[in-house]
Amino acid sequence: MALVLRMIKKQARWLDPWEGLDRDSVRDDDGPADPVADLDTKGNALSVFVIESNRDNLERVVAALAANRESLQAFSYALFDENLLSEINIKCRATRAETPDDEVNGWHRDLIALTGLRLVALARAILDHASLDQRLPREVAALIRDAISAHHLDKSRCRLKADEWRRIGNA
Numbered sequence: 001m002a003l004v005l006r007m008i009k010k011q012a013r014w015l016d017p018w019e020g021l022d023r024d025s026v027r028d029d030d031g032p033a034d035p036v037a038d039l040d041t042k043g044n045a046l047s048v049f050v051i052e053s054n055r056d057n058l059e060r061v062v063a064a065l066a067a068n069r070e071s072l073q074a075f076s077y078a079l080f081d082e083n084l085l086s087e088i089n090i091k092c093r094a095t096r097a098e099t100p101d102d103e104v105n106g107w108h109r110d111l112i113a114l115t116g117l118r119l120v121a122l123a124r125a126i127l128d129h130a131s132l133d134q135r136l137p138r139e140v141a142a143l144i145r146d147a148i149s150a151h152h153l154d155k156s157r158c159r160l161k162a163d164e165w166r167r168i169g170n171a
Contacts, residue, residue: 039123
């Protein structure tokens with residue numbers, strides 16, 4: 001069974017999400033607000049990527065997403081079983097992404113028809129069942145460099161600023 005990767009913008013929102021809340025007083029269909037802020041939707045859809053169960057494509061996806069940023073920075077993500085989506089009644093649609101790696105673009109999915117309650121349910125499912133991980137900037141630089149060497153990334157489509165390429169060369 002496949003896994004789902006969701007990029008996390010601020011990992012701190014996920015590490016102690018119950019701070020300031022009495023967890024026992026929060027209804028089962030509710031959850032902390034901070035993690036939901038990381039699930040920014042567009043058109044009631046949320047971007048995710050399919051990761052093979054053996055995780056063979058994980059580093060390639062991370063490299064493509066990181067190369068789509070303007071600067072090298074830590075890359076945080078949540079990884080969870082795709083079956084969680086059906087358990088919380090969230091539908092998925094295959095759509096192409098716009099990263100500098102055409103194959104990675106084919107692994108993109110949109111979680112669609114999201115409502116406020118479904119978004120909270122997704123945040124709770126991620127909190128309860130996902131693994132959170134972070135790649136440090138030097139690791140991200142090495143992944144990008146390796147992906148370019150393997151001809152996976154089209155360097156001309158990467159959004160990294162010029163001074164960041166020097167850091168990648170030294171990774």
